[in-house]
Amino acid sequence: EATLDLAERRRIRSAIRELQRQELERDEEMLASKRFRPERSSHRQDDKENWPQSRRLEEEQQAALAALSEQLEAITSVDELTKLLRAAGEYEERKLIRAAIRKLRAEEIEGEAPFPCSR
Secondary structure (H helix, E strand, O other): OOOOOHHHHHHHHHHHHHHHHHHHHHHHHHHHHOOOOOOOOOHHHHHHEEEHHHHHHHHHHHHHHHHHHHHHHHHHHHHHHHHHHOOOOOHHHHHHHHHHHHHHHHHHHHHHOOOOOOO
């Protein structure tokens, strides 16, 4: 509602500011309680139990990626690499294949570029 009394307007504005201030204080308290919440000890124990297994899986993945990298070095056709790219399931595999495709295309471009003349 519209009011013409300036004193009433001031009271309304100050009440709104007070409500906003209280809301900010509540939000800050909630953030502080979340920020300093202690971590559950059972969660840390789960991490310790799963660490050797995840470490072993990571090492196996690294070995597979190294083997794939060696295999990609032997391929000289962009079409073959494109077929491999479409068949690849893992992000890291696709990343390596795309890098091999870029490398082959760069080599093709360098081979086509005329050599600069020496004067």
